[in-house]
Amino acid sequence: MSKKQKIGAAFIAPALLLLLSFMIIPFILTIYYSFTDYYMLMPDSKEFVGLGNYIHLFNDPTFFKAAYNTFFFTVCVVPIQLGFAFLIALLINSISDKSKLKGYYKVAFFAPTVMSLTVISLLWTILLSDTGLINQILMNIGIDKQPFLTSPDQAMGVIIAISAWQGLGYQMIIFLAGLQGIPKSQYEAAELDNANSWNKFLNVTLPGIKPILILIFLTITIGATKLLIQPMVMTGGGPAQSTYTMVYYIFDTANNFRQVGIASAMSVLFTTVVILISVIQQKITGDE
Amino acid sequence: MTELHSKKMKLLLHTILIISSILFLFPMIWMVINSFKPEATIMNDLSGVQTFLPSGDFNFKNYHSVLFDYGITKYIINTLIYAFFAMILGVIINGMAGFALAKIKFPFSDKIVAIIILLLILPMETVIITIFLIINDMGLSNTIIGYLLPTMASPFFIYMFRQFFLQIEDEIEEAATLDGAGTIRYFFEFVIPMSKPIVATVSIFIFLAIWNDFLWPILVFSDNSMMSVQIGINSMFNNQNITLGEKLAALTVVTIPVVIVYGFFQQYIVQGVAAMGSSKE
Numbered sequence: 001m002s003k004k005q006k007i008g009a010a011f012i013a014p015a016l017l018l019l020l021s022f023m024i025i026p027f028i029l030t031i032y033y034s035f036t037d038y039y040m041l042m043p044d045s046k047e048f049v050g051l052g053n054y055i056h057l058f059n060d061p062t063f064f065k066a067a068y069n070t071f072f073f074t075v076c077v078v079p080i081q082l083g084f085a086f087l088i089a090l091l092i093n094s095i096s097d098k099s100k101l102k103g104y105y106k107v108a109f110f111a112p113t114v115m116s117l118t119v120i121s122l123l124w125t126i127l128l129s130d131t132g133l134i135n136q137i138l139m140n141i142g143i144d145k146q147p148f149l150t151s152p153d154q155a156m157g158v159i160i161a162i163s164a165w166q167g168l169g170y171q172m173i174i175f176l177a178g179l180q181g182i183p184k185s186q187y188e189a190a191e192l193d194n195a196n197s198w199n200k201f202l203n204v205t206l207p208g209i210k211p212i213l214i215l216i217f218l219t220i221t222i223g224a225t226k227l228l229i230q231p232m233v234m235t236g237g238g239p240a241q242s243t244y245t246m247v248y249y250i251f252d253t254a255n256n257f258r259q260v261g262i263a264s265a266m267s268v269l270f271t272t273v274v275i276l277i278s279v280i281q282q283k284i285t286g287d288e
Numbered sequence: 289m290t291e292l293h294s295k296k297m298k299l300l301l302h303t304i305l306i307i308s309s310i311l312f313l314f315p316m317i318w319m320v321i322n323s324f325k326p327e328a329t330i331m332n333d334l335s336g337v338q339t340f341l342p343s344g345d346f347n348f349k350n351y352h353s354v355l356f357d358y359g360i361t362k363y364i365i366n367t368l369i370y371a372f373f374a375m376i377l378g379v380i381i382n383g384m385a386g387f388a389l390a391k392i393k394f395p396f397s398d399k400i401v402a403i404i405i406l407l408l409i410l411p412m413e414t415v416i417i418t419i420f421l422i423i424n425d426m427g428l429s430n431t432i433i434g435y436l437l438p439t440m441a442s443p444f445f446i447y448m449f450r451q452f453f454l455q456i457e458d459e460i461e462e463a464a465t466l467d468g469a470g471t472i473r474y475f476f477e478f479v480i481p482m483s484k485p486i487v488a489t490v491s492i493f494i495f496l497a498i499w500n501d502f503l504w505p506i507l508v509f510s511d512n513s514m515m516s517v518q519i520g521i522n523s524m525f526n527n528q529n530i531t532l533g534e535k536l537a538a539l540t541v542v543t544i545p546v547v548i549v550y551g552f553f554q555q556y557i558v559q560g561v562a563a564m565g566s567s568k569e
Contacts, residue, residue, distance in 0.1 A: 007471045008392030012400070015385035018441035023407055026418040033418065043421075091305055101302060108309035111316060114546050116500035118518040119539050122525055123319055126535060133318060136334050165312065173557075226413045229502050233522060247413045254417040255507065267414035278409045 027271075033264035040258035053265035063266065065241050066249040069156065073245065074224040076160045081220055085168040086213075089175035090205075106176070110169035120166050121233035125149065128158065149235050152242040159230050159243055167223075171216050175209065182208035218281055225274055246270050314340070316543075323350055323536035330533055350537035358527070360538060362513070363520030364545075370435060370516060371498040377440050378494045379487055385441070386449025387475055391461070401450070407443040413503065420507040430511045439497070439504070445490050452486040453479065488556035492549055499546060517542055 034053055038046040057063045088109055095102045112120065127133045128148040135145045149155050186204045195203065228247040231237050237244035237252075250270065254263035317340060322330050324346040333339040355361050389397055389404075412419075419438050420429070428434030456479065464474045480487060498516070505516040515523075521542050525535060550557070 004392055004471055005394060008388040008394055011384040011388035011392070011475075014381050015441040015446055016400070018381065018437070019404075019407060019443065022419055022422070022438035022441070023410065023412070023415075023443075026415040026422060027410065029422075030415050030418045040421075088305075088308070091301055094301065095298075095305075101305070105305050105309055108313050110550075111313060114550055115316070115539075115543050116502070116518055116546070118500070118502050118522055119542055120315075122521070122535070123315055123539055126532065127315055127318075131334075133334060133339065136339075140335065169312075222409065222411065226411055228413060247411075250414055251417070251503070260417060260421070263417055267417075270414050271411055274411050275409055 030264045030267050033260055034268045035265075036261050038260040038264070040254065040260050046261070049261065053262045054269075056262060057265055057269070062241065062244070062249065066244050066246045069242070069244055070225055070227060070246040073156065073160060073163075073227050074221060077163050077224050078217070078220050080160065081164040081168045082171065082217060084164065085171035085216070086175055088168070089172045089179060092172075093176055093179040106173070109172055112166045113169040115166070117166065117229040118233055120162065121230050124158075124162050125234050150239060152238075152240040155235050155239060155243045159227075159234065163224075163227070163230060167220070171220065174212060174216060178209045178212035179205065214281075218278060221277060221281065222274055225270075225277070319536050320540050323533060323540045324348070325533060327531045327533050330536075350531070350533040351541065354524075354534055354538045354541055358524050358530070358534070358538070360517070360520055360524065360541060363515055363517040364541075366514060367499055367517040368545075370432060371495045373432065374436055374439060374498045375491045375494045377436065378442065378445060379490055381440055382442055382445035382490065383449050383480065383483075383487070384475070385446045386451075387453050387479060389446070390450045390453035391456070391458075392471070401447075404443040404446055408447065416503060416507065423508060429508050430514055432514075435505065435508050435514075439501075445493070448490060449483075449486060452483055456482065485556050488553055492553050492557055495549055496546060 033046075035048055035050060036046040037049045037052070088105075092102060092105050092109075095105070115123070129135075130145065130147075130150075134148070139145060147154060148158050182204060186208070187200055190200045190204050226247050227245045228251065231243040231245060231248055232251075235243045237248055246266070247270070250263050250266045253259050253266065321340060321342055322333075325333070325343050326345055326347070326349070329343045329345055330339075333341075333343065388394070389401055394400070423429055423434045423438065426434070428437065460478060460482075461474055464478050469477065500518060501516060502518045502522075505519050509515055509519070521538050524530060524538055530538075
C-alpha cells in the first residue's frame with residue numbers, strides 16, 4: 001500500500017466501521033433472531049426455533065392483511081406520484097425563464113415536502129375530521145359529509161392521496177433538473193428534421209430523462225413499501241386494520257408486543273421482497 | 289413551438305398550474321392563517337371564504353401557549369443540538385469516504401462501492417429494532433451519542449459525495465501536490481471549499497432528516513427531557529386541553545425552521561440534486 005492508499009483507508013474507515021456496526025451487523029443479527037424465540041424482556045433465554053416464526057406468520061391473518069395493504073398502497077401511490085411529478089415538471093419546464101411565475105410554481109409544488117410526515121399527518125387529521133375544513137367545503141358545494149379516515153373503505157385512499165401530495169415536489173425538482181440538463185442542441189437538431197412537439201418529447205425528452213426516471217421510480221417504490229408514519233399518526237392502522245402496513249406491524253410486534261423473533265422474521269421476508277423488487281425493476285428498466 | 293398558438297398555450301398552461309398550485313398550497317395557508325385566530329373565530333369562519341383570510345382579532349396567544357405552556361421550546365432546542373452535531377459529523381465522515389472512493393485507487397474500492405449501492409436498497413425501518421437492541425446493550429439509550437451513532441454514516445451521502453468528487457479534475461490535485469499539499473490537506477483545503485453545493489446539500493438533508501425524524505427517537509429516547517420535536521408535537525396533540533388554534537400554531541412552529549433552511553439554501557439543494565442526476569455512473 002502506498003502512503004496515499006493508507007490515507008484513503010483511514011478516510012473510509014470510520015464510515016465503513018459505522019455501516020458495518022449499524023447496518024450490516026444488524027441485518028445479520030435480524031436474520032439470526034428470526035430463527036429464535038427472542039422475547040425482548042428475556043434477551044438471555046432465546047432459543048433456536050427453526051422456521052417456527054415463519055410458520056407462525058403464514059398462519060397469521062394480520063400479516064397477510066398488512067402485506068396486502070402495503071402492496072396496495074405502493075401500486076397506487078407510485079404511478080400517481082411519479083406521473084404528477086413528471087407532468088408538473090414538464091409544464092413548468094415549458095415556461096420561459098423570464099416568467100416570474102416559474103419560481104412561484106416550483107416553490108408551490110415543493111412546499112408540502114418541506115413539512116414533516118408527522119406534521120402533514122396531524123394537519124390532514126384536522127382538515128379531514130367530521131367537522132373539519134374539507135367536510136365544510138363539501139357541504140357548501142352540496143356534497144354529503146364523508147367519513148374519510150374513520151371509514152375502512154376510504155382511509156387508505158386518503159393516505160395514498162396525501163402521500164402523493166406530500167412527496168411529489170421532490171421528484172418534480174429532480175425531473176426539472178434532468179429536463180434542463182438535456183442539451184438545447186438536441187432539440188434544435190430535431191427541429192431541423194421538422195419534428196413536432198410530440199416527436200421531440202418522444203425522441204429527445206424521454207431518452208434524455210430516462211436514467212432519472214428509473215432512479216426516481218426505484219426510490220419512490222422502495223419508499224412507498226415503508227409506509228408507516230401516516231397511518232401511525234392518522235389512523236393507528238385502522239379502521240378495521242385497513243391502513244395497517246408491514247413496517248407498522250413489524251414495529252408493533254417488536255416494540256409493543258416485544259416479540260423480536262417474530263418481528264425479525266417479518267423483517268427478513270419484507271427485506272427480501274424489497275430487494276427482489278429492486279432487482280426486477282433494474283432488470284426491466286435497465287435492459288440496454 | 290410556433291408563435292401563433294404559443295399565446296393560447298401559455299394561457300392554458302398558466303391556468304392549469306395556478307389552479308393546481310392553489311390546491312397544493314391551501315392546507316398550509318389555512319394552517320398558518322388560522323393559527324393566529326382565537327378559537328371562536330376559527331369555528332365561525334370555517335363555513336365561508338373568510339376561513340382563508342386573516343381576521344381582525346388575530347393575535348399570538350396560540351403561539352405563546354405552544355412555546356411556553358406546552359414546552360415545545362425544549363423539544364426544539366434538543367433537536368437543533370442533535371441536528372448540529374449530526375451535520376458536522378455526517379459531512380466529515382461521509383465526505384471523507386466519498387473522496388477516498390472517488391479519488392484514491394484502492395484494491396477493493398469497486399467492491400466497496402458495490403456494497404454501498406447494495407446498502408442503499410436495504411430498508412432500514414425493518415432493522416431499526418435490532419439497531420435499538422445494540423444501542424441499548426451498549427448502554428447508550430437516552431443519550432445523544434446513542435441517537436447519532438447509527439445515523440452518521442449513510443450509503444446515500446457517501447454515494448452523493450463520490451459522484452460529486454468524481455467530477456473534480458485530477459490536475460487540481462497535481463497542482464496542489466506541487467504546492468506541497470498532502471492528500472489530507474488537499475481534501476480539507478481544496479476539495480471541501482470547492483464542493484460547497486454538495487456539502488450544503490448533504491448538510492441540509494441531514495438537518496431535515498434529524499428534524500423530521502420520528503421512528504428512531506421514539507425508540508432510543510424514553511426520557512422525556514431528551515425527546516425531539518416530532519415526537520413532542522405528536523404527544524402534545526394527545527393532550528385533552530389543547531385547542532385547535534394551538535394545534536395549528538404548533539404545526540406552524542415546527543415547520544418554520546425547515547422553511548428557513550429551504551429559503552436560504554434552495555439554490556444549493558437544486559444544484560446538488562442536479563449534480564447527482566447528471567453525473568454518469
